[in-house]
Amino acid sequence: MKYSVLVVDDDKLVNEFLVEALKRAGYECESVFSGEDALVLFKQKEFDIVLSDFRMKEMDGVQLLKHIKNINQKTAFIIMTAFGKVETAVKAIKLGAYDFLLKPVTPEMIEHLMSRVTEMLDLKQENQIMRQELSDKFQNIIGKSKEMKEIFELIESVASARSTVMITGTSGTGKEMVARAIHYASNRRDKPFIKLNCAALPENLVEAELFGYEKGAFTDAKKTNRGRFELADGGTLLLDEISEMPLNLQSKLLRVLQEREFERIGSANTISIDVRIIATSNRNLKEFIASGKFREDLYYRLNVIPIHLCPLNERAEDIPLLAQHFVEKYNKENGKAIKGIDQTTMNLFMKYPWKGNVRELENLIERAVVIAKHDILTEDDFPIELAIGMDSDGSTGLNVPMTIEEGTKFLILKTIEKHNGNKSKAADALGITARTIRNKLAEYNMVEN
C-alpha cells in the first residue's frame, strides 16, 4: 500500500532533500515550512506519515504532534531533532510519536525508518481488515492462529446442520461465544438463541426450566409455563456446563434428543419441537462417565460434532490481536483513547500462563484501560504477577521452569510489594542491601523517576 507523507521543516535545503529522498523511494509526498501550515494542510488531507522538524519558529514539532494526534490517532509522526536534544525525542515518543531521527538525516536513515514505518502501518491495516472481516462473520470472535482458523471453519461448516454440537475447553476459552456464532451463522439465526446454565440451578428447577410445567403441576406452579425447549423452537438451545446436569434429567434429555418430543411437567400432552442443541463443558466428561455421573449414551448423542477450544497459552499468537481488540472495546466503553500496549508488556503477555484464558486477558485489559493515565499501557498497569509469568490469582506459585534470574526478579518484586513498596524493609527481609535492590530494579528497568 502506498502511504502519503507530509514533510515539515523550515530549513529549505533540508526540506527539499527530504522530499526528494521520499519521492525517489516512491512515496506520495508534500511539504510545508511551518507547523501552522502543516496543520492547515493536515486538516484538509490526513497524511499517513508526518516527518517534522522539532525546532521551528512559531509552533514547534511537539506542539504540532499534539494537534495532529488530536485529529488522527493513527498518523505515524516522526520527529527530527538535533544531536544532543534527545530529551525532546523522548518527550515526543511519550506523546505518541512513532520514532525520532537525529539530524543530520541521511538517505540511509530515511530509507531504514520508512521501511519500518510502512511495515508497522501495513500490519495495523491488515489487523484492522482482518478484525472487521472476522467480527462481521463470527460475532467478534478474534483469532488468527491455526487453532482458531480451524474453529472458524468448523463454525461455518456445521452451522446449518441440526446435529448436536459439544464444545469443550477450560474456563474462559470462548465456548459460549462459539455457541452463539454457530447459531448466528446458521439458517436458524432469526429464531431464538436460548441458554440454560445447568450448574446455576437446583435439580428440580433445571427440569422445570427445561420442559416447562402446567398450572398446578407442583405447589409453586401458579400458572402454565413454557420451558426453554419450547422457547427455543426453531432456534438453538445452549446447555451450558452439561456435566452438572442431574442424572435423572440426563435420561429425559436423551429422549428429547432422540425423539424430538417431550411433555411439560404435569401434562400428558406430547409436544414436538425442532431445536438445535449445543452443549458446553469445561470438565472431562469421560471421567464423569467413568465415575457414573454422566450417561455414556447421552455423551455420544451430544458429542456428534465435537469442538475443542484450546487454552490461550497454546495459541499465543492470538494474544496481541485479542489484546488490541480489548483495548479498543474498553476505550469505547470508558471514553478513553489508549493506543495500545508496549512491546515489553506484550512479551510478558506471550509468556504468561493465562489460566483464566481469554476472560482473564479481557479482565486485565479492562482494568488497565480504566486506570491508565498515559496512552500506551505498560507493565505498571498490570498486576505484578505478569512480570514474572505467574498466574494472577497467585495460587500456582512459581511458574517452573524459570531461570534463576526470573526467580530472583519474582522474589524481589514480591517482597517489595509485601512491604508496600518500602525497599529497605524488603532488602532486610531478603537479607540483601538496599543498594542491591536498587541495582536489580535498574536492571529490570523499574527505577522510579
Ligand SMILES: Nc1ncnc2c1ncn2[C@@H]1O[C@H](COP(=O)(O)OP(=O)(O)OP(=O)(O)O)[C@@H](O)[C@H]1O
Ligand atoms: N476468541 C475470542 N475473541 C474475543 N473475545 C473472546 C474470545 N474468546 C473469549 N472471549 C471473551 O472472553 C470472555 C469469556 O468467553 P466465554 O464466556 O465464551 O467463555 P467460556 O468458555 O464460556 O467460559 P466458562 O467456561 O467460564 O463459561 C467473554 O467476555 C468473551 O467475549
Ligand SMILES: [Mg+2]
Ligand atoms: Mg461459558
